[in-house]
Amino acid sequence: MKLAPKRHLLALSATLLAFTTGQAAEAPTAEQMWEIIQQQQQQIEALQQQLNQTDEKVAETDQKVEIAGDMIEQAGGLPAEASWVTRSKIGGYGELHYNDLDSGNEMDFHRFVLFFGHQFTDNIRFFSEVELEHSIAGEGANGEVELEQAFIEFDLGDSHVAKAGLFLMPVGLINETHEPPTFYGVERNAVEKNIIPTTWWEAGGAVRGELAPGFSYDFAVTSGLNVPMTGGNAFKIRNGRQKVSEAAAESLAYTGRLKWTGMPGVELAMSAQYQEDITQGVMDVGATLFEAHADIQRGPFGLRALYARWDLDDAAAIAAADPAAAGRDEQTGWYIEPSVRGRLGDIPGEFGAFVRYDVWDNNSGAANLTEKRQSNLGFNYWPIPDVVLKFDIQRQDNEDGNDVDGFNLGVGYQF
Amino acid sequence: MTQILKHFAALLVAALPLGLTHAAVYQEPAEFVNESFHGKPPASSALWLTPELKKQMEEILGHPPTGMRVRYWHDQERTTWVMDEIGKELPITTGIVINKDTIERVRVLIFRESRGWEVRHDFFTDQFRGAGMNGKGSLDRNIDGISGATLSVRAVEKLARVALLLDQTIKRKQ
Numbered sequence: 001m002k003l004a005p006k007r008h009l010l011a012l013s014a015t016l017l018a019f020t021t022g023q024a025a026e027a028p029t030a031e032q033m034w035e036i037i038q039q040q041q042q043q044i045e046a047l048q049q050q051l052n053q054t055d056e057k058v059a060e061t062d063q064k065v066e067i068a069g070d071m072i073e074q075a076g077g078l079p080a081e082a083s084w085v086t087r088s089k090i091g092g093y094g095e096l097h098y099n100d101l102d103s104g105n106e107m108d109f110h111r112f113v114l115f116f117g118h119q120f121t122d123n124i125r126f127f128s129e130v131e132l133e134h135s136i137a138g139e140g141a142n143g144e145v146e147l148e149q150a151f152i153e154f155d156l157g158d159s160h161v162a163k164a165g166l167f168l169m170p171v172g173l174i175n176e177t178h179e180p181p182t183f184y185g186v187e188r189n190a191v192e193k194n195i196i197p198t199t200w201w202e203a204g205g206a207v208r209g210e211l212a213p214g215f216s217y218d219f220a221v222t223s224g225l226n227v228p229m230t231g232g233n234a235f236k237i238r239n240g241r242q243k244v245s246e247a248a249a250e251s252l253a254y255t256g257r258l259k260w261t262g263m264p265g266v267e268l269a270m271s272a273q274y275q276e277d278i279t280q281g282v283m284d285v286g287a288t289l290f291e292a293h294a295d296i297q298r299g300p301f302g303l304r305a306l307y308a309r310w311d312l313d314d315a316a317a318i319a320a321a322d323p324a325a326a327g328r329d330e331q332t333g334w335y336i337e338p339s340v341r342g343r344l345g346d347i348p349g350e351f352g353a354f355v356r357y358d359v360w361d362n363n364s365g366a367a368n369l370t371e372k373r374q375s376n377l378g379f380n381y382w383p384i385p386d387v388v389l390k391f392d393i394q395r396q397d398n399e400d401g402n403d404v405d406g407f408n409l410g411v412g413y414q415f
Numbered sequence: 416m417t418q419i420l421k422h423f424a425a426l427l428v429a430a431l432p433l434g435l436t437h438a439a440v441y442q443e444p445a446e447f448v449n450e451s452f453h454g455k456p457p458a459s460s461a462l463w464l465t466p467e468l469k470k471q472m473e474e475i476l477g478h479p480p481t482g483m484r485v486r487y488w489h490d491q492e493r494t495t496w497v498m499d500e501i502g503k504e505l506p507i508t509t510g511i512v513i514n515k516d517t518i519e520r521v522r523v524l525i526f527r528e529s530r531g532w533e534v535r536h537d538f539f540t541d542q543f544r545g546a547g548m549n550g551k552g553s554l555d556r557n558i559d560g561i562s563g564a565t566l567s568v569r570a571v572e573k574l575a576r577v578a579l580l581l582d583q584t585i586k587r588k589q
Contacts, residue, residue: 066461069483089504117504125529153529158439161529177563213536261533264542265559295562384477385569 084118091115093179093414097186101394101406109135113148123155146243148201160209166244167206170218170257171271172196173293173306180412181380181388184339184354187408190374190396191333191360195308196291197238202253214262224253224275229283234325235318236362237287237310240278248280267295278312283321286313302339302354308332315365327366334359341380349383354392369399378408388412439526441535444497447510447524448488451495459486462585475552475576476500485581493519494585496578502528502567509571511578516586517547521575531567539568548579 028036092114099106110133117127128150134143151165168176174183175198183189192198204222211217225240226248233239242248252275259269270292278287293306312318315329341352356376363370378392389411396404448456461484464472472480488495493514499506505527512519521543523535533539542558549555554576560568 069461069463072483091503119505122527127529155529159532177565182565210532214533214538259563261561261563262536262538264539264561267562297562298559299557 087119089115089117089119091117091415093412095180095186095410095412098409099186099406100408101404103404125153127151127153148199156207156209160207162205162207164205166201166203167220169200169202169222169255169273170206170208170220171200171255171273171289171291172198172308173295173304174198175200179414180390180410181382181386181414184337184352184380184390185356185376185378185392185408186390186410189335189337189356190358190372191306191308191335194238194360194362195310195331195333196289197241200241201244203244203247204252214260216259216261218255218257218259218271220253220255222253222255223247223249224251224280225278225287226280227278227285229279229325230322232324234322235285235312235328237331250281251275251277265297265299267293269293283314283317285318287311297341300340300342302337302341302352304337304339305335307334327363327368327370330364331362332364333361349381350385352380352382354378354380371399373397374404386414439532439535440524441526442510442522442524444508444510444524447497447522448495451493451510451512451520452488452490456495457488457490459488460585461486462581468581468584471552471580472577475580476573480577487581487585489585494578494582496574496581497524498574498577500570500574502531502570504528507534507567507570507574509574511543511575513578513582516579516582517545518543518575518579520544521571523571526567528567531561531564533561533564534567534571540571543575546575546579548576548583552576552580554579 092112094112095110097106097108097110099108111131112135113129113131115127115129117125119125129148131146131148132143133146134141137143137145147166149165149167151163151167153161153163156162170176172192174188174192175196178188178199188198202220202222202224204220206218206220206222208218209216223242223244225237226242227235227237227240229235253273254275255271255273257269257271259267261267271289272291273287273289275287277284279285288311289308290311291306291308294303296303310331312329312331315327318329319326335356335358337354337356339352339354341350343349344351354377356374358374358376359371361371374394374396376392376394378390381389383389391407391409393407394405398404442450448459462468463484464480464482469480485496485498493512496511496513497508498511499508501507506525507523507528508525510520510522510524512521521540523540526532526535539561542556543554546554546556546558554572558568558572
């Protein structure tokens with residue numbers, strides 16, 4: 001087929017050659033000329049026809065390639081019966097820490113976390129998070145296995161979501177988002193840990209949504225705290241977490257949050273919680289949490305600041321329950337954390353440097369000084385956005401004289 | 416127990432009037448394409464992904480691209496792309512218009528994730544207007560993120576970079 005046009009060209013050339021050589025000997029007659037023109041016309045038409053056929057075949061081939069492409073792409077998917085696989089997702093995060101502090105040196109795989117989620121329908125989904133803390137769990141071991149999240153979520157309209165189950169409380173900066181690449185410092189900040197208290201989860205129902213562009217709300221009715229009433233940790237909020245493990249539910253908690261993210265890189269939010277009795281029917285001690293924070297990341301510069309405060313009813317009853325609890329009717333803290341982040345020359349990935357100053361007191365209501373202050377200075381290096389290497393220097397000044405200074409190293413990931 | 420049931424019921428009653436719906440469709444892709452060409456969209460074309468192009472896309476996305484081709488619409492200097500990228504768990508469908516080698520418009524068309532929906536707002540997508548590629552395959556400007564929507568922000572930014580790469584690819588072929 002490819003030779004056919006060449007054959008026609010050869011025939012045409014031969015005719016012309018015969019014509020020109022013949023002309024030298026004898027000029028063609030009008031009849032001969034007419035015959036030659038007729039032959040040429042036939043050859044042109046034949047060539048044109050072949051060209052048209054070629055165009056048609058090219059178009060036909062294009063079409064076949066497109067159809068084949070469609071079929072291959074469709075066949076590339078999983079069969080319908082395996083669609084639950086495509087509707088299920090796994091993820092996780094983890095962090096290894098080395099602490100070289102006055103309180104001792106320690107190497108600890110602090111957290112190993114796996115997420116599992118499943119999309120039942122377009123608007124109903126399941127999400128869960130299981131965590132192994134400190135590598136080994138079990139009787140006498142340092143660590144524990146914890147169910148941190150397990151809830152069903154329902155979409156309500158385009159901008160509202162309801163959920164029921166066990167979930168993280170909508171309070172603070174790192175309680176809900178605490179994957180290692182998302183924050184500075186090897187250890188989580190002391191204020192959110194000791195005051196809020198991060199990581200804090202409860203079980204119940206919640207709704208959240210958007211009231212206006214960039215202006216959102218959360219509201220939850222959940223299980224509540226159940227603080228110890230005697231001992232060194234009496235009435236400490238952090239020790240009141242029941243972790244939804246056969247949790248006493250005589251008194252529920254009501255939590256709300258308003259958040260503004262109406263400008264890229266800016267989050268302003270405040271949360272509040274009220275619980276009628278954080279002793280779950282034993283002493284009738286009501287408690288209120290107020291928390292406010294700002295998280296700003298504009299260009300390379302970042303700033304995080306947070307204030308949190310718990311107010312517990314009946315200071316006298318609390319102090320009477322255990323001398324160690326004197327002043328725990330107020331538990332407060334705040335921190336500020338400026339940072340800068342960017343690339344360094346041609347080194348792959350990004351660097352970030354930060355300084356953080358934390359102040360907190362779990363006995364704020366006491367006359368004596370019980371405040372703790374901690375400064376951290378350090379950097380993060382993200383070779384890729386989901387992997388981070390961390391280093392920071394820590395100085396912790398305690399009023400009781402037990403300062404905890406030193407440095408921390410860490411590596412973390414998320415996927 | 417009665418107290419718990421009472422509170423849950425109140426929560427449910429408060430939520431029900433909102434009604435269950437599907438993934439949020441902010442604009443149909445066909446409508447976006449139509450709007451991008453002022454009501455006269457050209458026929459769509461398909462860009463076949465060569466191994467070299469797939470490699471470049473993988474560098475941006477962090478994973479190999481799905482499919483063998485990418486559909487686009489092209490008229491003079493303007494190209495329009497409608498592509499999906501997963502934020503945390505589900506694809507975010509985004510429309511991107513490139514005009515004269517820079518981004519003219521980014522719009523989130525369909526959002527299926529349960530968090531990070533703030534990326535659909537103009538205050539976020541307007542940051543891409545006028546952005547082009549620098550020599551290292553990144554955008555030539557900083558895009559400020561949204562706290563709590565990091566993965567959605569990252570997905571939209573990746574798609575913007577891929578659209579610029581594909582736009583350059585088809586224009587080199589001309």
